[in-house]
Amino acid sequence: MNYVQLETRISVAISAADPAAFDDLALELYHFQRSFNLPYDQYCRSLGAADSATTWREIPAVPQAAFKHAPLRAFPPTAEAAAFHTSGTTGEGYGVHHFYSLRLYNEAILKGWDLAGLPSLPQVVLIPAPASAPHSSLSHMMGALKARAPGGEQHWCVTSDGALDIGRLTQLLRTPARPVLLLGTALAFLHLFDAMTGDHFDLPPGSVAFETGGYKGSGRTLTKETLYGMFRSRLGLQLHDVVNEYGMTELSSQFYTRGLGAPHISPPWVRAVVIDPATHREVPDGATGILRIYDLANLGSVLAIQTRDLAVRRGDNFELLGRDPSALPRGCSRSADEMLSASS
Helix, strand or coil: CCHHHHHHHHHHHHCCCCHHHHHHHHHHHHHHEEECCCHHHHHHCCCCCCCCCHHHHHHHEEEEEEECCCCCCCCCHHHHHHHHEECCCCCCCCCEEECCCCCHHCCCCCCCHCCCCCCCCCEEECCCCCCCCCCCCCHHHHHHHHCCHHHHHHCCCCCCCEEEEEHHHHHHHCCCCCEEEEEHHHHHHHHHHHCCCCCCCCCCCCEEEEEEECCCCCCCCHHHHHHHHHHHHHHCCCCHEEEEEEECCCCCCCCCECCCCEEEECCCCCCEEEECCCCCCECCCEEEEEEEEEEECCCCCCEEEEEEEEEECCCCEEEEEECCCCCCCCCCCHHHHHHHHHHH
């Protein structure tokens, strides 16, 4: 089966949100990537993995860092449509996620948003625009989400040189006649709250904040409870009004949760497994381990990725704890944060 045929079948599975389609498609995708992604095939051979698998759980997951060391693409370099970069300004190098097509990527963004029950509201964006950050997957995601804003109403509040436009932002927050959706990294929101210096806005009921990422590499530390308390005290938002997104440059799909203490939910075309780092077996429900993700929308790269994130297994979903303390800071949200930090 060729790329276009697989893309069409995965697209149908995403559109139908059919979890039953995952098993067969994952095995076909594994066979395709072993055939056309030479670095991945070599990695699998080094592990002694069989050319074919009988279950998706047998598919080898590449370490997240592999995206920094090899071009993990299942298509010719000349056919590349886009490439998104992880952060790399602290000396550890950056990873690259190569795309033959952004069709599945965009479909996963929009269908995942709908399945999570996230709102269709005018958008205020605290992330660099795609034109300013063409290699940022998070900026691209924000651009794609314009399709979920009524009339495409999207207000970008980061200047072309990466600075948070506090004047424009506070004006937008002071005058909304209807609910709004704020989208930003956790660090961008912290910059906003710092700039407010005790100011307070009561956003209209139904307003929602979308936050992603942490503070690694910024020199700041803040608990999620403290940050969410600021959403309440500075913007008048309740805990359930704050949505956290978990994603990464190396994936094509996202996971969402609301408030505090609730698990991140996997979309039907993705499997998230919490494994014991010593045995590489799935931990029991309620136990802690390392997050491993299988994403069908990663057709042109690698289906299975071993992250460096700690999580608690919650059935088929997970409660995120944070980065493995030994892991280097990286990520799509960090790339956006560095633009903001550099201009502060």
